[in-house]
Amino acid sequence: MTKKYETETPGYTMTTVMEEAARCLLCHDAPCSAACPAHTDPAKFIRSVRFRNVKGAAETIRENNALGAICARVCPTEKYCELACSRSGIDVPIDIGGIQRYVTDFEQADDMHILHAGDSNGMHIAIIGSGPAGLQAATTLLEKGYSVDIYEKNAKAGGYLTYGIPEYRLPSNIVDYEIKRITDMGANIHFNTIIGKDMTMDQLKAENDAVIVAIGASEAKMLPMFENNDAVETAVSFLARTKQAKGNIDLPDNALVIGGGDVAMDVVTTLKKLGVEHVTDAVYEQFDEFRASKKELAGAEREGVTIIDGYVPDSVNGHTVTLKHRHINSEMTIEADTIILAIGQETNAKNLGIKLEHGEAPSAGYKTHDPKVFITGDIAQGDKTVVYAVQKGKEVAGEIDSILGGNRDDQ
Amino acid sequence: MINKDISIDFLGVHFENPFCLSSSPVDNCYEMCAKAFDEGWGGIVFKTIGPEDFEVDEVSPRFDELTKEATPFVAFKNMEQIAEHPLKQNLADLKKLKENYPDKVVIASIMGPTEKDWEELARLVTEAGADMIEMNLSCPQMTSHAMGSDVGSNPPLVKKYCEAVKRGSDLPMMAKMTPNITDMVPAAKAALAGGADGIATINTVKSIANVDLEKKTALPIVNGKSSVSGLSGKAVKPIALRFIQQLRVASGLEQLPISGIGGIETWEDAVEFILMGSTTLQVTTAVMQYGYRIVEDMKNGLMHYMEEQGVEHLSELVGLANKNIVPAEDLDRDYKMYPEIDWDKCIGCGRCFISCYDGAHQAISWDEKTRRPSIDTSKCVGCHLCALVCPVHAIHPGKIVMKEGRKGDPSKIDVVSQRLY
Numbered sequence: 001m002t003k004k005y006e007t008e009t010p011g012y013t014m015t016t017v018m019e020e021a022a023r024c025l026l027c028h029d030a031p032c033s034a035a036c037p038a039h040t041d042p043a044k045f046i047r048s049v050r051f052r053n054v055k056g057a058a059e060t061i062r063e064n065n066a067l068g069a070i071c072a073r074v075c076p077t078e079k080y081c082e083l084a085c086s087r088s089g090i091d092v093p094i095d096i097g098g099i100q101r102y103v104t105d106f107e108q109a110d111d112m113h114i115l116h117a118g119d120s121n122g123m124h125i126a127i128i129g130s131g132p133a134g135l136q137a138a139t140t141l142l143e144k145g146y147s148v149d150i151y152e153k154n155a156k157a158g159g160y161l162t163y164g165i166p167e168y169r170l171p172s173n174i175v176d177y178e179i180k181r182i183t184d185m186g187a188n189i190h191f192n193t194i195i196g197k198d199m200t201m202d203q204l205k206a207e208n209d210a211v212i213v214a215i216g217a218s219e220a221k222m223l224p225m226f227e228n229n230d231a232v233e234t235a236v237s238f239l240a241r242t243k244q245a246k247g248n249i250d251l252p253d254n255a256l257v258i259g260g261g262d263v264a265m266d267v268v269t270t271l272k273k274l275g276v277e278h279v280t281d282a283v284y285e286q287f288d289e290f291r292a293s294k295k296e297l298a299g300a301e302r303e304g305v306t307i308i309d310g311y312v313p314d315s316v317n318g319h320t321v322t323l324k325h326r327h328i329n330s331e332m333t334i335e336a337d338t339i340i341l342a343i344g345q346e347t348n349a350k351n352l353g354i355k356l357e358h359g360e361a362p363s364a365g366y367k368t369h370d371p372k373v374f375i376t377g378d379i380a381q382g383d384k385t386v387v388y389a390v391q392k393g394k395e396v397a398g399e400i401d402s403i404l405g406g407n408r409d410d411q
Numbered sequence: 412m413i414n415k416d417i418s419i420d421f422l423g424v425h426f427e428n429p430f431c432l433s434s435s436p437v438d439n440c441y442e443m444c445a446k447a448f449d450e451g452w453g454g455i456v457f458k459t460i461g462p463e464d465f466e467v468d469e470v471s472p473r474f475d476e477l478t479k480e481a482t483p484f485v486a487f488k489n490m491e492q493i494a495e496h497p498l499k500q501n502l503a504d505l506k507k508l509k510e511n512y513p514d515k516v517v518i519a520s521i522m523g524p525t526e527k528d529w530e531e532l533a534r535l536v537t538e539a540g541a542d543m544i545e546m547n548l549s550c551p552q553m554t555s556h557a558m559g560s561d562v563g564s565n566p567p568l569v570k571k572y573c574e575a576v577k578r579g580s581d582l583p584m585m586a587k588m589t590p591n592i593t594d595m596v597p598a599a600k601a602a603l604a605g606g607a608d609g610i611a612t613i614n615t616v617k618s619i620a621n622v623d624l625e626k627k628t629a630l631p632i633v634n635g636k637s638s639v640s641g642l643s644g645k646a647v648k649p650i651a652l653r654f655i656q657q658l659r660v661a662s663g664l665e666q667l668p669i670s671g672i673g674g675i676e677t678w679e680d681a682v683e684f685i686l687m688g689s690t691t692l693q694v695t696t697a698v699m700q701y702g703y704r705i706v707e708d709m710k711n712g713l714m715h716y717m718e719e720q721g722v723e724h725l726s727e728l729v730g731l732a733n734k735n736i737v738p739a740e741d742l743d744r745d746y747k748m749y750p751e752i753d754w755d756k757c758i759g760c761g762r763c764f765i766s767c768y769d770g771a772h773q774a775i776s777w778d779e780k781t782r783r784p785s786i787d788t789s790k791c792v793g794c795h796l797c798a799l800v801c802p803v804h805a806i807h808p809g810k811i812v813m814k815e816g817r818k819g820d821p822s823k824i825d826v827v828s829q830r831l832y
């Protein structure tokens with residue numbers, strides 16, 4: 001069954017991508033481009049495809065988004081570019097993510113090298129965390145001539161891209177290729193290195209002109225009633241070990257998943273694709289207030305997941321969970337081999353000297369009380385999607401450059 | 412983003428890139444040309460300037476389009492004539508364009524009914540500062556038969572008017588030819604004999620694109636009637652390329668400088684015109700449909716193509732295809748190539764079966780149970796109609812065999828196109 005887990009849906013060919021691009025209305029002042037948080041400029045790259053300039057399309061995507069092939073696959077486009085698409089006035093929006101995937105696949109197949117490191121300006125930046133925000137910040141800084149060292153606590157780079165999003169939605173080779181582009185530009189990644197343990201923050205600050213904290217919300221939340229229960233696993237743990245094992249894991253016959261975000265959808269869809277017969281998802285929200293993207297929800301439903309909306313766990317006894325509806329008088333008991341919690345994640349910023357409230361910096365922007373330390377990614381205020389992480393990565397790099405670049409001119 | 416030198420010299424004038432607006436509604440005033448330059452066009456051929464006393468009186472509506480299935484603008488029909496602004500204003504616009512855009516190329520298109528008019532207009536646009544003159548000998552929808560394509564299909568008149576322009580100006584000059592003629596060579600040679608330095612072609616093709624079934628007239632309907640007028644856009648590209656090829660292989664015209672026109676929309680179209688012998692390129696219809704912005708992808712795509720081909724100067728590409736287009740009797744007729752079906756791609760629609768039976772040689776049979784075609788090589792003539800109709804491009808060039816009694820090495824026969832599907 002791992003084949004279903006490992007296989008992406010087929011992409012476009014030149015003929016079919018042209019059919020899709022031909023649906024694009026090539027709008028004036030295109031709303032899709034205005035709606036992309038990372039300014040990937042879909043209107044421009046779709047126009048390039050339309051005029052058979054796929055290489056030019058790849059340049060537009062890559063120059064605006066160092067993780068263009070990843071965003072093509074995982075971006076909740078229904079909330080951004082495709083929501084804004086004028087074509088909706090006729091029928092359905094353009095499949096912008098699909099077109100972007102065709103273009104970035106072409107870029108990879110053609111081995112294009114679009115981004116290049118700038119001439120060295122002699123300055124060094126340390127980045128803590130190699131998730132999407134850290135990777136984009138590294139890229140933008142490398143282009144501007146900084147040298148970049150990334151400190152990653154895990155054995156592989158990519159953060160949630162590598163350890164979270166399932167293979168059928170984001171193949172590891174795509175993530176690895178995106179990261180290779182960035183290391184080829186000169187980013188130096190130090191694996192298995194925890195700042196505050198293996199190295200100190202003071203050490204980083206002494207050795208670099210600036211430090212960016214780009215850590216993500218990588219630690220799973222737990223509900224007290226599920227603590228110390230052998231039947232319980234967190235979504236973070238389940239998704240990470242499944243992806244690392246390429247789907248070759250021991251499977252339950254019957255799984256109960258708690259949670260209704262995209263992470264929960266990833267868990268239930270993964271379980272189904274791997275062949276688990278009974279997968280039940282209990283979701284706090286009712287369908288009309290669902291948090292998961294429509295695409296991921298539809299994917300879960302297609303696989304045959306049973307979704308119980310509006311129910312919260314009330315008590316648990318070993319493998320048996322009692323759920324109660326939030327509004328009506330209704331209760332059900334489900335016995336499952338495995339209970340997986342997908343109820344959110346939090347950030348561990350211990351020993352970094354960063355003040356966070358509810359996992360976020362207390363004020364907007366990328367500066368901290370320490371003029372040498374900046375934040376980005378999940379801990380900076382704003383949406384927690386990959387595409388927002390890309391934009392936050394670009395912005396923190398721009399802010400650092402405007403500060404350090406200013407110093408450079410003074411010297 | 413790639414950045415490569417795509418400049419080229421044409422008739423002694425330096426173009427920062429080969430992409431020009433052709434003389435048409437798209438460059439009818441200073442503001443339009445200025446916007447086009449700002450968006451990256453290398454040159455403009457300002458909408459044709461006529462003599463002061465020629466009154467331009469246009470119809471409404473004045474355009475039509477040919478469609479096929481869901482594709483608009485397969486071809487475009489246009490009834491508009493030459494610039495409607497007063498002569499003085501057109502000249503002032505040319506002057507201002509050259510002043511404000513000294514590195515761009517400003518080409519004046521002119522047209523007159525008499526030798527005196529041609530000479531005078533040539534003198535006036537030269538004084539206004541134009542870099543080059545294009546003689547419009549080819550507009551098919553003029554209200555005066557002393558102007559337009561009726562002139563361009565008459566070689567002695569072409570020569571006479573070219574001489575008149577050369578008397579009025581020493582600027583480099585190209586004569587714009589009409590495709591409404593069987594053989595363009597005599598008209599082109601007459602232009603060169605009259606002093607033209609190069610040829611611009613093609614102008615639009617005389618046409619009726621659609622007939623209204625209720626009103627029983629062509630489109631557009633002008634108060635119940637319509638007229639034959641010029642067709643442009645993608646559908647005329649094949650006609651343009653054939654005229655350019657035939658000019659470039661005519662005896663004595665092998666190095667003929669050409670500004671290529673006719674359905675250019677993409678960088679690939681542009682390269683095709685260059686390989687066929689065009690040095691600069693002119694575009695209207697795609698701009699009318701999509702705007703000046705299309706030049707971005709034409710320039711960028713051309714740069715990538717030059718990079719792939721290892722070409723440093725655009726001029727190296729001019730005319731490279733001319734020698735590979737030969738008379739039909741000179742083609743290799745000693746072999747045939749069978750189509751080959753890629754079963755991973757075939758979706759079982761049966762279109763190849765229908766077209767082979769109804770349009771070719773009944774060489775494809777159809778298995779009703781499995782919904783799959785198979786090719787009978789005893790009947791297949793190797794025409795490859797099946798490959799063209801296949802919606803998923805599952806049919807490729809396959810085995811090549813020599814015809815009975817013919818000699819040759821099938822492995823050395825080159826038939827594979829690199830076009831991306």
